[in-house]
Amino acid sequence: MRKTPLLLTLAWRNLWRHRGRTAAILFALALGVWSMVALAALSRGSLESQLKKSIDNLTGHIQLHAPAYRDDPVIEHRLSPPDAPLTEALAHPSIRAWAGRVRVPAVVASERESAGVVLLGIDPEQERKVSFIGSAITSGRYLEASDEPGLLLGRKLAEQLETELGRRVVLMSQDVNNTVADRGFRVVGIFDGEPQAIETGFVFVGRATAQQMLGMGDALSEIVVRADDRNRLEAPLAALRAAAPTLDTEPWSVVEPLLTLTEKVVNVILIVWYAIVFAAMSFGLVNTLLMAVFERTREFGLFQALGMPPRNILGQVLTESVILLGIALALGNVAAWATVRALKNGLDLSAFAEGFEMFGVSPIIYPALTATDVTAANGLVAVLGLVASLYPAWRAARHVPVEALTRV
Amino acid sequence: MTEHTVILRNVSKVYRQNAVAVQALTDINLEIPRKDFLCLSGPSGSGKSTLLNLIGGLDKPTTGEITVAGERVDQLGKGGLARLRLHKIGFVFQAYNLIPVLTARENVEFVMQLQGRSPAERGAKAREILQEVGLEGLEGRRPGELSGGQQQRVAVARAIVSEPSLVLADEPTANLDSKTAENLMQLLVHMNKEHHVTFIFSTHDRLVMDFSRRLIKLHDGRIVDDEKRGAGAVG
Ligand SMILES: Nc1ncnc2c1ncn2[C@@H]1O[C@H](COP(=O)(O)OP(=O)(O)O)[C@@H](O)[C@H]1O
Numbered sequence A: 001m002r003k004t005p006l007l008l009t010l011a012w013r014n015l016w017r018h019r020g021r022t023a024a025i026l027f028a029l030a031l032g033v034w035s036m037v038a039l040a041a042l043s044r045g046s047l048e049s050q051l052k053k054s055i056d057n058l059t060g061h062i063q064l065h066a067p068a069y070r071d072d073p074v075i076e077h078r079l080s081p082p083d084a085p086l087t088e089a090l091a092h093p094s095i096r097a098w099a100g101r102v103r104v105p106a107v108v109a110s111e112r113e114s115a116g117v118v119l120l121g122i123d124p125e126q127e128r129k130v131s132f133i134g135s136a137i138t139s140g141r142y143l144e145a146s147d148e149p150g151l152l153l154g155r156k157l158a159e160q161l162e163t164e165l166g167r168r169v170v171l172m173s174q175d176v177n178n179t180v181a182d183r184g185f186r187v188v189g190i191f192d193g194e195p196q197a198i199e200t201g202f203v204f205v206g207r208a209t210a211q212q213m214l215g216m217g218d219a220l221s222e223i224v225v226r227a228d229d230r231n232r233l234e235a236p237l238a239a240l241r242a243a244a245p246t247l248d249t250e251p252w253s254v255v256e257p258l259l260t261l262t263e264k265v266v267n268v269i270l271i272v273w274y275a276i277v278f279a280a281m282s283f284g285l286v287n288t289l290l291m292a293v294f295e296r297t298r299e300f301g302l303f304q305a306l307g308m309p310p311r312n313i314l315g316q317v318l319t320e321s322v323i324l325l326g327i328a329l330a331l332g333n334v335a336a337w338a339t340v341r342a343l344k345n346g347l348d349l350s351a352f353a354e355g356f357e358m359f360g361v362s363p364i365i366y367p368a369l370t371a372t373d374v375t376a377a378n379g380l381v382a383v384l385g386l387v388a389s390l391y392p393a394w395r396a397a398r399h400v401p402v403e404a405l406t407r408v
Numbered sequence B: 001m002t003e004h005t006v007i008l009r010n011v012s013k014v015y016r017q018n019a020v021a022v023q024a025l026t027d028i029n030l031e032i033p034r035k036d037f038l039c040l041s042g043p044s045g046s047g048k049s050t051l052l053n054l055i056g057g058l059d060k061p062t063t064g065e066i067t068v069a070g071e072r073v074d075q076l077g078k079g080g081l082a083r084l085r086l087h088k089i090g091f092v093f094q095a096y097n098l099i100p101v102l103t104a105r106e107n108v109e110f111v112m113q114l115q116g117r118s119p120a121e122r123g124a125k126a127r128e129i130l131q132e133v134g135l136e137g138l139e140g141r142r143p144g145e146l147s148g149g150q151q152q153r154v155a156v157a158r159a160i161v162s163e164p165s166l167v168l169a170d171e172p173t174a175n176l177d178s179k180t181a182e183n184l185m186q187l188l189v190h191m192n193k194e195h196h197v198t199f200i201f202s203t204h205d206r207l208v209m210d211f212s213r214r215l216i217k218l219h220d221g222r223i224v225d226d227e228k229r230g231a232g233a234v235g
């Protein structure tokens, strides 16, 4: 490595021989890096808000069910309220709150319309700590007691049913004896939710009221748990499983496989984007280096005549590439970071967002830079960029015919 | 140790281009003693450059043996040739001798740098030799900022400074006016005397030939005359 300073000097000065060309390739490379990192931040941010939304809405971090419930979420598959060991496990230090729910399919009907929904019987105080509903009421009031007769209806569903606050609706569902149970409820609160499917898909009533209507006694459909950190659930999961070995106890990633799938899709999109951008970048880089190598054939011949070993000639071209890549990575990362900073209050895509909502994607994206994404983009560009530069470098280090050297 | 810097035995070179074969050199036998100051002369196309390139290991003979500083140039591989050129041979070409992005001084230091000499030694030697070739004050200029004669002087300085056994100069004066050419030849004579280095140069310029101590005439790839002369170099 004795010759590193010499190679650096040569590479650096050669880059400035064609300022325009060097500036153009630097811009292109930096643009590529910027697009990689910025797209990663945007899609990561979008994914993150989707995850967060879903977890905050109803999913929570961990759910406990009777073994068959997740395959067939009906009233037969119910569980008893927590016994002493489970209650103790639910007090695990990394568990913040939990709630027991009745959750069964039902039909809600107004005087004019009816709709299929999921009936959620909740304990208002418990539920407030694990899901969105406690703070989602936009007119009327939240439920006050587990055994009250009121019902909470989503704004959109209220429109569809052509009903409103204060009116009565009827809920129908199958009870524990497989007969149809129905009961009238007064709409005491209207809630807003995002995505809209939350407003149309769920109605909330008091848990005791639901248990009584369905003849469940004090049984539950699910227990939902909220922990400190959605990515560190091993300890609480282990504690809960040990305390209730017969129950089906799973984290959000299993309960909502769509979320995990979305994460995978995002990863694939990013990989494809990285591949496309990288292909374009390396094409430009290799072209530029080849141009530089061809116009300096005589010089490389001179280097060889003077006794510079081929590996040093290779090294010189690679050094040029390293400098280009290094500067481009620096510029691209700074630009991406600045972009993320500038969008820290969110990038509002609602103008193009008709379709977004349907998939539960928020139209406002808060970019999130993750160390993994930044490292992946930078590592890919640096390593593969160098690999791509090997070809021009090899061309330079090849034997230069004597004529090229002595021709005047 | 051999007394000869360069020995050629039955060297021939045939260039093949497509179906056409050009016999550039035919059966060359030559021994060049140390510290010689030898001129290859002959008309254009007579094989001067080919012979110099073979001696310098820039090209391979079709047949025959070439020994430079005790090493069989015709048998060396890429790495061996690079090493031989780096330590034993200095080149001065007709033009474009210098690395454009390096200053005169950096060009002179270049070979020493490849040889792995210390910056202090390089700096001192470069300063000294540039002074010797009369370029004091121009050390910081790049080749583009030097005249043709000055560039050739830098090339001579670079060829000498690495202390080679042999300097090969292919028509070093061809791009210079006669006054500048004469000055450069005087410089080469001086270098040959002071640094005890074997010089082989080629020319078809009579004025330049007159500086040589031994004059070899080539014609159609054969040696047609080998004349020892008194002028020029040391006895
Ligand atoms: N690379 C080559 N390919 C084919 N023929 C060549 C090549 N180099 C030189 N020759 C031929 O070899 C002969 C000797 O050329 P050269 O050594 O360049 O002569 P000089 O230097 O004396 O002018 C000429 O006939 C020339 O055309």
Ligand SMILES: [Mg+2]
Residues within 6 Å of the ligand: B048, B049, B050, B170, B171
């Ligand atoms: Mg010639």
